[in-house]
Amino acid sequence: MNPARNRVAASAIGIRLDHPDPTDRDRLASSTGGTRCGRLLLAVWLCVIVLGTPAAHAEAAAADPGRAGEEVEHSEAASDRHGCLRCHAMPTLAYRNPESGEIVDLSIDREGLAHSVHGELACIDCHRRSYRRYPHPDRPAPGDLDCIGCHEDDDQNLSRGWVDIDAEFKRSVHAVSDSPKAVGFSCHSCHDPHRFRPAAVGEPIAQIVRNHNEVCLSCHGKLIAPTNTSHDWLPNRDAHWASVRCVECHTPVADFANHEVLPAEKSEKNCVSCHSANPQLLARLYHFQSEEDIARSGLLAKAVFNEAYVVGMSKSPALDRLSLAIMGLMVLLLAAHGVGRYLVRRANRRG
Amino acid sequence: MNAFAKTLLTPKNARRLLMTVAVGLLVLFVLYKVVYPIVFDAYVGKSNAPLTYANSQPISEAELEAMATELSLSARRAAAEAIVGQDDNAFARRVKVEMLMNTQSFMREHEPTHIKYFRDASILQYEGPQTCLQCHATIKVRHHDGRTSEVDTLDDIVNSVHFKFQSDGGGGFSTYGYDGRQVNAEGSRPIPVGKINRACGIPGSFSWTGWAALVESRPESTHGEVELRSEGCGQCHIGGNYQPATEKMMPIGDVPDVAKEGIDCLICHSTEYDMNQRYVIRDHVGLRWNQDRTMRAALTVGRATTKNCLNCHQHNMGGDAYLHNEAAQALGKQHRRLLHTGAKRGNPFSPQDDVHAAAGLQCTDCHVPEGHKIPRGRMGVDLVANDLPDVEVSCVTCHSIAPHNRSEHKALLNGHLDRIACETCHIRDLQDNNVVLRDWVHPTWDAEEGIFTPTDVYRSGEVNKGFTFLWFNGNGTFLANALGNNPNGSTEYDPLMRQLARIDDPEIVAAVREKALELKKTYPDIDLDAYVEAATDPLSQLTPEQLDERRRMLDENLRAHMNDGQSRIYPFKLFNAMMYEDMGNQGPFGAMILPFDYATYYETGDTAASVKQAIRDPIVQRMYQEPFKLYMMDEFMAYFGVSGGWKTDYPLVDGKLKNVEPKWMRQMGSLMVNHGIQSVGRDCVECHSPSGILDYRALGYSQERAAELENLDIVENLRPAASLSATDGG
Known part of the structure; x- marks a missing residue:
């Protein structure tokens, strides 16, 4: 395993080790264990604890010998980051590229990095050691900053493996295009590793859509200019842009290949792919909906509004409420009608 | 009340009312334009009077032409000298300046523009703003927002x-x-x-x-x-x-x-x-x-x-x-x-x-x-x-x-x-x-x-x-x-x-x-x-x-x-x-x-x-x-x-x-202070050293941060390079 990955795994376990230190517990045992009975009780109690948390205990035992080392590595990573961020956290760390005249931004947002998936890493885990000193090498060596190189073993935790992602990307228009603009396209063209944080289940869908589309629009911003007509065929264009990600249509609909970005002409134009009883969207975008969210509103939504047919149906809560109200009124009317007929029949019988 | 309104609105009375309002406004205007300035001057103890300047004298047309020639020549010479200023051979410079001085387009370009305007309008005396305003009563203004x-x-x-x-x-x-x-x-x-x-x-x-x-x-x-x-x-x-x-x-x-x-x-x-x-x-x-x-x-x-x-x-x-x-x-x-x-x-x-x-x-x-x-x-x-x-x-x-x-x-x-x-x-x-x-x-x-x-x-x-x-x-x-x-x-x-x-x-x-x-x-x-x-x-x-x-x-x-x-x-x-x-x-x-x-x-x-x-x-x-x-x-x-x-x-x-x-x-x-800007800035160690010109603690930095800013290891590596770039103006 790659050392960087190792540290991430270790720290993930470390978070779960949030109970009193075993040595403390021993001290507790020896001080309270005065009588035989007391010792027996303690043994039973310990058994309960051990049986109750077998996994935690096993992990604790496994991780324990490495803990001291891990802490050292942690603080080493922190001090390494501190060293680099002394300069790179300066928001105006930038220079003008002499060839293009463009300003190249070298600054890293301290907060963004801390909250990113790479926030715990040492900078030299990805950047070569020679970057530790200033002045730095002019450019990274080939093979540096290679995401797959670090991540190829991570497959077990992800719905899509890194190898799959790599393969998808290599099929994508970003990789195969002859356009001079696509030269040198890499993971970093879209994903800033100093900020990257995958969308989490439970995040508001609209937020996820916005974040994802921002990545695409950072290059394809022209498409949303008021004069651009490329998406005019799409009914309710702006509503679509606000509620679904570009990749829903611009990657093969059949699978989760989010990185296999298709050329415009091959992109999905079939409405039914989403607007059907078996919609792709539910599996893709809406898998970010948390169980709680679904439990809170989804059950009713599914039962009453048939969300599965048209995702979110009208997307207009007012309209949804109105139809619910009409339905409720209908039920009331039916009930009133039934009661009326019952009362009439009883009156007739008496008469 | 109604009757009063009726009498007021008869044509004769309405005319009277209009007259009263007009006269009232006129009085207010005169008060503001004539009386207020006098009262204000008296109050603040300031005085105003028509201003004359001894050097505002009319000149003859011949004098205008002589002046025009002299001013054109000096403006042209200044422009020519600015252009050939780089030439380090004094004689060559002189010859080039003379060539430019006799170049038609150069002569046209470097004549002060108003010589022609004054000549055409027969303006032979400068009397302050009133002379300028004859032509420049209004000006077009371009605002920073493009308006x-x-x-x-x-x-x-x-x-x-x-x-x-x-x-x-x-x-x-x-x-x-x-x-x-x-x-x-x-x-x-x-x-x-x-x-x-x-x-x-x-x-x-x-x-x-x-x-x-x-x-x-x-x-x-x-x-x-x-x-x-x-x-x-x-x-x-x-x-x-x-x-x-x-x-x-x-x-x-x-x-x-x-x-x-x-x-x-x-x-x-x-x-x-x-x-x-x-x-x-x-x-x-x-x-x-x-x-x-x-x-x-x-x-x-x-x-x-x-x-x-x-x-x-x-x-x-x-x-x-x-x-x-x-x-x-x-x-x-x-x-x-x-x-x-x-x-x-x-x-x-x-x-x-x-x-x-x-x-x-x-x-x-x-x-x-x-x-x-x-x-x-x-x-x-x-x-x-x-x-x-x-x-x-x-x-x-x-x-x-x-x-x-x-x-x-x-x-x-x-x-x-x-x-x-x-x-x-x-x-x-x-x-x-x-x-x-x-x-x-x-x-x-x-x-x-x-x-x-x-x-x-x-x-x-x-x-x-x-x-x-x-x-x-x-x-x-x-x-x-x-x-x-x-x-x-x-x-x-x-x-x-x-x-x-x-x-x-x-x-x-x-x-x-x-x-x-x-x-x-x-x-x-x-x-x-x-x-x-x-x-x-x-x-x-x-x-x-x-x-x-x-x-x-x-x-x-x-x-x-x-x-x-x-x-x-x-x-x-x-x-x-x-x-x-x-x-x-x-x-x-x-x-x-x-x-x-x-x-x-x-x-x-x-x-x-x-x-x-x-x-x-x-x-x-x-x-x-x-x-x-x-x-x-x-x-x-x-x-x-x-x-x-x-x-x-x-x-x-x-x-x-x-x-x-x-x-x-x-x-x-x-x-x-924003002027007197020098091309070569300060060297790193002027600030990043314990005896630097910035008192980081007084500027509100914590003790640790101040110490860090005063003792940047990196600065030592930079010194030769920074002073090198300073000598060539970097």
């Missing part, structure tokens, strides 16, 4: 800071009173803000009382013979009247037409303007400033150039004694202007000392005018008026946020922009004669000039002596103290109790003591220790209660405005002065300072008599009366940090000063 509009030229200039030196309503900078309120913010009672009503430590006077003075000097060289010298605020302001545009202070009323006729268009627009024509003259009404109204000046009008601006503005940048101040070489054909030898800022704008001037940039390239309104930028602490407070004037407008291109460490240098203003590194020092502490109360005899001059107790252009570094977010106080704070939100950064309120540097203290010793020879009453203490620790003049009140006001009223927006470290020129103060209007930041009468001051050195003379001026007397109190002085005092409103106890009773004491202002003022 264009057509404005009345005279109106545009009359309402500009250059004429009235104050801003309307909310103009000026983001200035905060010590009471925590923004000056002239929306909803507050607007007061006129600018130099017009500000007795300032540097000029020592109000523009009202110090507009124009003739001083009888007795220079050594003439052995007691009196030479009249000119002095006063009017030397740098374009109004040619007997006083500043006082009328503009009022919510109604306008400057009289005769005063507008005194506007000096040519000082800004003529390349041949003769500063020797600028001196004080006396006529039957009073004293006023002469100006160059010759045809020679008029024939060379054009857009305002750097040279025009510097006619006045080198005075407040490089200073009057600055070697390359051209205007100061032409002091007047008679009544020569008095030079102010101590510099206000000491940061010259000249090819010798400023990289932009050396590159041939015009002032208006950065201060892009909109008609006659000229922007000063959005940041400033000096409470001086600003025509276009919303228009940005900044380095990054041209240089972008990545200005360094030559150095190997360009990215690192650019990285500093977020915290450090460009000026912090690119103004290494100010002129030596930059005044830091000025004592107006104990003047010194200047034998060469034959006048008493204020004593500059301490002058220095050195870093952390003549200027220091403060956090600045664009806000300033009512007495010109930069506001801002360390972005870490520090509560330790406390400029109004530390950097601006105390001088610890033993070298400065020693220099002040030496100067005080010297003064003591003339003024034996001076208590040496007390004098040095007051000058270097002005807070020592406050009582413990006043100190507590000051602390409270700083925390409650100013802290929030210090934390506003984004602060960066800027260099600020420091200044304090000892002046006479009206102790009845005192607060924890200072008291109302009283102006000096220049003639009395310079001639007799009797400073108390000079104050008495100045405050006898009717407008100062009005200031101490109820209408002015209600109109502006109460508000003025609130911003000044004086509680309880303006006390109208006139400080001159039976010919004696009452409740008036000489005091140093309770803190130093801080003036922004």
